[in-house]
Amino acid sequence: MRVVRVQVGRAGEIVIDGRAVPTAIVKRPVEGPVAIGRLGLEGDERVLRRRHGEEHHAVYAYPEAHYGWWEERLGRTLAPGIFGENLTVDGPLETEARIGDRIACGTALLQVAQPRIPCRKLRHQLGLRSSLDFLATRRVGYYLRVLREGVVQAGDRFEVVERAEGSPTVDTFVRIATEDYWDVVGLRELIAARDLDPTWREDLGDKLARAEAAEGWLGFRELEVVRREAAGEGAVHLWLACPWGRPLGPHRPGQAVGVLVRPVEGSRPMRRRYAITAREGERIRLTVRVAARRSVEEGVGLVSSYVHALEAGGRLAVSAPRGSWTAEALPRGVRRVTVLSAGMGIAPAVPLVRDLREAGLAVRAVHFRPEPGEPPLWDEARALGFEREGDLDVALRERPPGAVYAAGPRGFVASLGERLEVLGHDGAAFVEEVGPGPVPVPAAPPPPSEPPGCDG
Numbered sequence: 334m335r336v337v338r339v340q341v342g343r344a345g346e347i348v349i350d351g352r353a354v355p356t357a358i359v360k361r362p363v364e365g366p367v368a369i370g371r372l373g374l375e376g377d378e379r380v381l382r383r384r385h386g387e388e389h390h391a392v393y394a395y396p397e398a399h400y401g402w403w404e405e406r407l408g409r410t411l412a413p414g415i416f417g418e419n420l421t422v423d424g425p426l427e428t429e430a431r432i433g434d435r436i437a438c439g440t441a442l443l444q445v446a447q448p449r450i451p452c453r454k455l456r457h458q459l460g461l462r463s464s465l466d467f468l469a470t471r472r473v474g475y476y477l478r479v480l481r482e483g484v485v486q487a488g489d490r491f492e493v494v495e496r497a498e499g500s501p502t503v504d505t506f507v508r509i510a511t512e513d514y515w516d517v518v519g520l521r522e523l524i525a526a527r528d529l530d531p532t533w534r535e536d537l538g539d540k541l542a543r544a545e546a547a548e549g550w551l552g553f554r555e556l557e558v559v560r561r562e563a564a565g566e567g568a569v570h571l572w573l574a575c576p577w578g579r580p581l582g583p584h585r586p587g588q589a590v591g592v593l594v595r596p597v598e599g600s601r602p603m604r605r606r607y608a609i610t611a612r613e614g615e616r617i618r619l620t621v622r623v624a625a626r627r628s629v630e631e632g633v634g635l636v637s638s639y640v641h642a643l644e645a646g647g648r649l650a651v652s653a654p655r656g657s658w659t660a661e662a663l664p665r666g667v668r669r670v671t672v673l674s675a676g677m678g679i680a681p682a683v684p685l686v687r688d689l690r691e692a693g694l695a696v697r698a699v700h701f702r703p704e705p706g707e708p709p710l711w712d713e714a715r716a717l718g719f720e721r722e723g724d725l726d727v728a729l730r731e732r733p734p735g736a737v738y739a740a741g742p743r744g745f746v747a748s749l750g751e752r753l754e755v756l757g758h759d760g761a762a763f764v765e766e767v768g769p770g771p772v773p774v775p776a777a778p779p780p781p782s783e784p785p786g787c788d789g
């Protein structure tokens with residue numbers, strides 16, 4: 334492992350969106366030995382000294398191995414030092430370098446301090462739409478702290494001489510700090526990283542507090558399909574779990590998660606909701622039926638067919654379970670409950686009925702279905718004593734319904750409301766429209782806009 338090139342930059346200006354922006358991001362290769370001081374390389378100027386040039390980002394190293402990848406992606410040859418790096422290295426990649434690793438570099442001793450979190454200047458240099466596009470590649474390089482000053486030149490060794498065992502890699506650090514900020518366990522590991530920059534520790538502490546308050550599920554989390562099973566009538570059961578084995582946090586039977594997908598190339602992201610139909614420890618099951626009509630031109634039926642087609646190993650962005658269609662919503666003292674479902678309303682109804690029964694309530698469950706054939710989940714519904722009814726009036730009149738939970742397509746839910754009114758039903762009613770409808774946008778802090786590692 335060695336230093337391929339050494340670069341320094343002078344403070345100057347570049348024009349971004351018509352405005353002059355002060356920066357020292359433009360760096361030029363240097364021949365011969367260069368002194369590495371506590372705050373960086375000799376002759377390497379910085380702007381924004383408040384955040385830059387401090388000891389935890391004194392030297393920026395970027396793996397030479399990524400140049401070819403970027404050139405292929407951007408379709409052009411990149412100038413040496415384009416990333417604003419001081420050292421272009423044939424050294425550890427982000428997936429190998431751990432925060433706190435000690436690296437012998439020339440006669441200096443350096444320490445991996447933090448990942449590079451890009452700002453608009455790097456986005457501009459590379460011609461990317463957003464700095465987040467750079468982060469998402471995880472080919473971000475890393476800043477180094479100077480533990481012992483020395484001298485470096487191209488060709489010198491760049492070798493890990495002491496591993497920070499147990500400390501997160503740069504790659505893991507970027508993932509958790511900028512994407513998986515729900516990950517309570519991961520955030521704690523980042524905070525415990527060896528010799529971490531106190532600014533990062535503070536920033537991560539805030540994220541941890543938010544993640545803990547949200548019981549480990551903030552925004553959309555990427556889950557993996559660990560099992561796929563047929564569920565009858567154009568439906569599948571998808572069992573989902575965290576690919577990193579993290580806990581999912583609590584949910585109440587009857588609640589639904591949100592999913593966020595780009596169902597076809599170039600489409601806008603679309604959100605839909607799916608009930609959690611079963612749970613085994615840290616795995617949840619969704620039961621997804623393909624919509625009756627699919628048209629790419631009209632943007633109809635796209636999400637269900639995309640999710641339905643996911644195989645084991647596929648990934649899905651899923652937001653935390655939400656909804657008050659649960660046993661907790663019942664007013665005190667209510668002992669009799671009627672659960673009515675239609676269409677895919679059966680999906681939240683099955684776990685809800687199971688939960689209400691376990692709570693000792695008298696539950697009558699009716700699935701409204703005038704057409705022949707069995708709906709998805711019918712085996713489980715039948716085992717729970719669901720009746721099947723093609724006439725809603727019969728379903729409602731048979732005996733006093735008590736509190737009513739109803740879930741189904743818009744038309745079903747609307748006509749049910751009218752019928753309950755006609756019947757003079759004055760009990761509690763919980764109605765969930767299980768069909769196209771708005772998905773609550775989950776609370777999620779945006780990735781840091783001016784994070785501790787920003788390069789200026």
Ligand SMILES: Cc1cc2nc3c(=O)[nH]c(=O)nc-3n(C[C@H](O)[C@H](O)[C@H](O)COP(=O)(O)OP(=O)(O)OC[C@H]3O[C@@H](n4cnc5c(N)ncnc54)[C@H](O)[C@@H]3O)c2cc1C
Nearest residue numbers: 606607608621622624625626633634635636637680768769
């Ligand atoms: C709380 C809740 C829980 C849910 N749980 C489940 C569940 O467990 N399982 C499940 O499969 N689904 C569930 N859904 C429904 C799910 O969220 C989606 O609505 C469903 O998968 C269809 O999404 P889609 O994008 O494929 O179809 P959409 O594009 O939303 O269309 C759905 C259907 O509506 C009709 N439609 C929509 N727009 C038009 C139009 N412009 N012209 C004509 N027809 C149109 C079509 O018949 C189409 O097939 C739930 C919904 C909610 C709100």
